[in-house]
Structures are given as structure tokens and as C-alpha cells.
Amino acid sequence: MKRVILIAAVLAMLTLTSASRCNAADFKAEDFAVGAPEFNPNESILDSQDLIPVFIRKAIASSLMRGPLVEVGASDLQQHSQVSDASRVSPDYARWSFRIKSTARFSDRSRVRTEDIIFSLSRCAGRGALRPLLSIQDREERGGIAWVELDFGKQEAGAAKLLLAELSNCPIIQRNSSILFGKDLGVCSNVVSGGPFTISAVVPGRKYILSRVRKSTTDRAGLEQIEVRGFANPEQGLAALRVGTIRAFAVRDDVIIGKARKDETLEQRQCDGYVLLKRRGVVIDCYENVSILSVRGDG
């Protein structure tokens, strides 16, 4: 699980902090593109630990927690997401409660319900995450305010921190459509979720265009797109970076990293296991726990 978190820290956590040094005409939010090694298209984008699927699920699905860096010990976790707007944790980290945002919606506008949360958390638990989970219960307060309560049994602070990270990596997906997708859930683009982006075009394994979910038909946010490209050959990724069709390229290949080092137009930085190559002038920070929500390319 730690690996998931670390990988999630790479591209999924990119932040374009400033565009002051890049040519305005050269950079548009609408065509922000990143590259990474190609991944097996038969793997589920909800479960694969490759870079591209991690990036995609951070974009299209929200989780109960926004990020793993939450101060453990706080009574209110104060790291709420698009799904939950309040939380409580018992002093021994045994019982965790999350209030479900009444305004949280999936991409088909259906409300995010406790049954969706329970389904999603159970799904993650079935895949080895949230291991000490003993039970999940839902509870409704007057006025239809819904809570989900997780019982982990008594936990140490270190384990609790890991649980927070795992919660932030567990995508909340729509239960009914997920059941219909069955074993095909997460294959190609098969998922109904409630994150800030949706997959609007796909070439399985190689190219995904993520569009910001529109709030209405006239909402121009839908034009904002992030293109995620998978390269089978890292040479091609480097070439794409050099000609400017992608803004950044995450790579582990030493030969490519060496070539990029000799190219004065490129910069590189360590990004937790990967080297993030980028064009000089484009400022990209790699934070461990910054949500993709901040990948906007406002510059």
C-alpha cells in the first residue's frame, strides 16, 4: 500500500505553481499534457499501481479523505473531500465517522449515498487495503444527514496514519453502475465516479483525455482538459517532450534521463521513484499530497 501512496505522489500530485516564466501563448490550460510509461490496457484503472491509472483515478474519482497528510490525533480530521464534509475519530483510532456531503454527486448527477461509500470501501478492503477494518455502518440523522462509521478496532498512531492514506486512495464509485459493470469495472473507461474530471476520450493504455466535469451545459469548465499519454518507448516520450506535445514526462530509464540531462531546454527533478522531465520554463512542483484538484494550469 505504501507503494500506492508513493506512486500517487508522482504525477497525480503535480502542481503547476507558477507560469510566470513560461510563454503565455505557449501554455494553455485546455491542452495540458503529461507523459508516462504505457500501461497494460487490460488492467483496471481503479486497481493498477502504474503511474497512468493512478493519475486517472485521482482525477476522476474522489475519496473520503483528500490526502494522507492529516494530523493524526485531531478529533476532526479536517481534510475533507468532495464526498465528505465532516469527520470524527475516536482517541484510540478505533472508530472513524465521516459525514457525507449532501451536495456530493456522481457524474450522472445522482447523489452520493452511504450505500456507494460502503460499496467502495468494501471493494478497497477486498483488495487488501484498510486491513484492520472490522465493520462499516451507516446512520442517518434528522434532516437526511448521512454518516458512515468505520470500526478498525484500537490502532496505534502510525497505523492510523497509514489508514488515512489508504482512505485517501480508495476511490468512491457509484454502486449500481459498478455492479452492472461487474468484472469489467475499471477496464478502459468503465466507471461512474464523482471526481472533478471525467474521461472524455481514450485509447486504452496509451492516451486518456480527462475533461473537467461541467456543472451545467453552459459551463465552460468542460473545455479544460488534461491529456495523459502512455509511451511504450521512452525515446518517444522524450521526443514528445522536446517538440512540446507534452509538458512533462515521468521516466525511470537511465539512458533517457542521461540524454535529457544534456538537453539544455529540459529540466529534471526527482519525484519519488521517478524522474520528472519537463521543459525549462514550465514550473511543476511535485508534492506528495497535493490533490489533482490543483492541476489546473491556470497560467
Added chain:
Amino acid sequence: VKSGKSLPLLCLSLCAFGAAWASFYSLQGVLISEQASSQAAAAGGSESLADEALSASLRAAARTGSSADAIRAAALLAERAQLSTNLDERLVNFCQASALYRNALEGNPRDSRLLIGLASQQQLLAGYRCPDTPPVGTVSELVDRALYWAPWDRDVLVWGARLKLWSQDREGALQLFSRSLLYSTELTAGQEGEILDELRTAAEFQQVVPSKFPQIIRLSARLKEQRSKEFSLWRADTAQMQLKALDDARLRYEKEELPKELFERELHSLQEVAASDAVRQRIDTELARLARLRGAEVEAEIFQKRAGFAQLQLVPAVAASDTRPAASSLVEWGYEHTLAFDDFYQTIGFYLPPQQGVALIMLKGTIPGQSLNLEAIRVLASEDNERWIEVRPAQIQAFSSGNAEFLAILLQSEWHKYWKIHNNSPVRRKQFEGTVREMLLVYGNSSRREGLE
């Protein structure tokens, strides 16, 4: 107030009933207090104008002794009481409103709205006895008298039910709600919503909502919108009621008590909120019969065939500007915005879970009379959402029915994981519109269990 013991109870009761008062007066169609307030606010002297309006109403009530004037004045007094933070002042105003009702009742003892108004005041005062006012009966007696003189008045019935609920007489309240729905087909949206909010079980839904048109249609629609979880949980009971209502309407139609056009319109409305596939199939059978009588053979044939198929469970998706439909993937699962099928190379598609064979795909456009270019329609299927094959339909038909336009594609009951219905044309007509969920209807043979468990 001399009795300190009754004060907290009274205070609570005044607060609890405060909001209800406003609805009572708007229920009566008396919006004078709001008007007076807004006029006063507009004039910049809210208090003086409101006082003037109240004085004028009180004078009118005293002069005419009519029910309407008394109710109007009582509304203003109640509003003033609610605005006041002083308990004594509030009591004075409420007592004055009670006195208005009493006086008006002397001249109009059978006016059920006055009786209900007085009952509400008494409930509001929670046992507090206004000075110099001899008792005229308990809340329950006043409600019974009001109902005796106006047994079919929807507002009196709803208010009577409300008062019974506050008196912990839940069974009596449900009976009155039931009567209000039975006798009136024109309850306000607020009244229907309030009734639905009170229902706790499917059995109570069955007890209160009559199994007849149009009530079952309206209440099913409201249940679906307002309490979608219950709509799902109470599906079996609701379906039973809908079928019973359908039988009743058909009988009335056959006896020529229900005009054909009205029957057909009600069937179309019920179609939107059908609680089960069995209901939908029965409606299709009836619609086919009625269409045949109209000489609409295509419509009759499609509805007749559709009646024999189950509606399939699927996940819809779109692919906009799909210029290479045989090589592109379906994306945007659960796309919720309105789109036009007759747009630039538009594709609507779906994922079909196993154990289901597609025999009929229908697209429903919300604007009638906007037929599609049938020659541009292509149907494609895939097993991996990447490589597509063309499926040859047995028949493609277009027709209008109700307030919608339909495209019907008949197939030889095939199963594929992914399906596309593609408009192979660059023309942007944008007349065949709707959301994907409303537009896409797929039928066939299914051995999947109904429901999503």
C-alpha cells in the same frame, strides 16, 4: 400569564406552531399579511403600514362579520405575534385572533375554515385559556365539526390531518390524508409533499394513496423525486397500486366514462414513473391497442413487440463527434447533460451486463415531430470497447407517440458487451434531444434478476 408552570410548554408550542401558521394562511389563499408586509417594506415604514393594514382588517371584520375578513385579520395578528419576542404580547395577539374566529363563528357556525382556524389557535395556545373567552370545544371537537360541515374540502382535510398529527392521533391523520387525496385531484405540490413526508412504510403509502388515476401517477412521480430511496424500496407495492389503477382506468374507458385521449395521456404519464417492468409492459399493451384504434400501425407494432420484452439493465455512455465509430471507445459513462442525437456524428452507447440479449433499442426525443434520417443510423457492437463490428438491424422505424418522438431499432436478440447507436452524419440539426438516461431505452430477453443486487 400567571401560571409559571404552563409557560415553558406554551413557549415551546408557540415556536413549534409558528411556521405552521404561515402555511395555514397561505393555504387559505389569504396572503394579505405578506402583501401588507411587502407593501410596508416598499414604502419604507413597515411598522406603521402593517399596523394600518391590521387596523383596517380588524375594522372590516367587525363591520362585516364575514369569515374571509376574520381570517384575514387573524392572519395579520398571527404574523404580528410571530414577529414579537415578548411572550405576553404574543399571547395577546393569539388570543385576539382566537376571539376573531369565535365572533365570526357566531354568524357562520358551519364555516369549516373558521372552525379549523380556531382549532389551530387552540392547539397553538396549548391549554392556555385566553381571558374572557368561554370554551367552545376541544381541538378534536372543532376538527370533527369542521370535517362534518366540509367533508370533501381538501384544505380542511389536510389541516385536520395536521392537527391530528400534532395531537398524536397518527391513525386519524392518515385517514384524513387518504380522504384528501381520494376526494381531490388538485392538492397543491406542498400538500402532496407534506403527505408523502409523513408516510413511513409501504403499507402506509398503500393506505393513504388511492389506487386510481391521476393520484397514483402524481404521487408516484413525487415519491420518485422526493424520496427516491423509498420509491425503490416500496417498488413492489407501488407497482401493485399502479396496476390496480390501470385496471380501473381501463374499465372506465371501456364503459366510456373515461375519454380515450385522457386514458392515453394518463398511460403516457404513468410510463414515466412505472414502478416495475410488469407495469411498463401492461402500459405498452394498452398503448398498442389504442394506437391501432387510431390507425397508427407502426406505433402499435412497436409497442406490442416491446410489451413482450424486458427492459434491460445497462450503463449508458456517449461519444461526441465520433467520426470513427468503428475505432473509438465509449466514454463519459453517466453523462447527464442534454444532448442532441441528430448532431455532428453523435454516438450514444451502453455497456450491457451478461445474461441479456438486445432485441429492441429505442431512442426517445423530447420534441415530437422531429424525425431522424434513418439512413444515417448505424448500430455497432464490441466486446472490448475498442474494436467494433457493424450490427444489421432487422428493422428501423420512427414514429411520434404522446409528447415524444421515437426511433425503434429491432434486432435479432444479440448479446455484446458494448453497443453504439451512431448518427453517421455531419449535419447539426439538434432537434432530437434529451438526456442519455431518458433517451436510451433498451429491451430484450433477460435472465438477470430485476434490481441491482
